[in-house]
Amino acid sequence: MKPLIILLLIFTSNMCYAKLEQLHLSNKVVVDISIPEKLSHSDNMLILKYDDWYFSHEIINPKGFYTTIDLTDIQHEFLKSVFYPNLRTSLPNWLGELANEQAMSFGLSKTNVINRKFGDVELLGGYDDASKQGNIFVFEKYQIHHLSIGGEGEYYIELLNAIKRK
Numbered sequence: 023m024k025p026l027i028i029l030l031l032i033f034t035s036n037m038c039y040a041k042l043e044q045l046h047l048s049n050k051v052v053v054d055i056s057i058p059e060k061l062s063h064s065d066n067m068l069i070l071k072y073d074d075w076y077f078s079h080e081i082i083n084p085k086g087f088y089t090t091i092d093l094t095d096i097q098h099e100f101l102k103s104v105f106y107p108n109l110r111t112s113l114p115n116w117l118g119e120l121a122n123e124q125a126m127s128f129g130l131s132k133t134n135v136i137n138r139k140f141g142d143v144e145l146l147g148g149y150d151d152a153s154k155q156g157n158i159f160v161f162e163k164y165q166i167h168h169l170s171i172g173g174e175g176e177y178y179i180e181l182l183n184a185i186k187r188k
């Protein structure tokens with residue numbers, strides 16, 4: 023019996039555990055995450071760095087998303103039009119073109135846009151295999167969260183599935 027206890031102590035002392043935590047984006051939305059290797063915060067951005075991938079979170083500032091354009095009161099419509107070209111027709115031509123350019127910079131196509139809804143919370147996202155980067159926008163009534171990921175597609179899907187409504 024004593025050797026068995028010793029073996030169990032040795033075995034359990036060498037095991038690593040990934041502890042899950044919750045990152046609260048708002049009073050309605052959380053992200054289940056494992057503890058990152060590095061964590062950095064600057065102004066409106068939080069960056070979580072893991073061994074071979076990272077993601078960042080920021081709340082969209084309609085006056086600062088583009089330095090020379092104020093998207094106040096149209097930020098929801100504009101950012102949704104990045105993912106859905108048919109919505110661009112309701113925007114001024116120049117803003118529709120900007121949405122198109124943003125979609126191209128995200129590497130979006132009709133086949134890689136993800137849309138999920140949790141009650142009054144909507145997620146829109148896309149992942150670009152070529153650049154190994156993805157973007158997820160979480161739309162709430164009064165704010166929009168932007169999660170940007172760098173790393174393999176499996177991490178993008180993992181992050182997408184970790185976003186939940188409280």
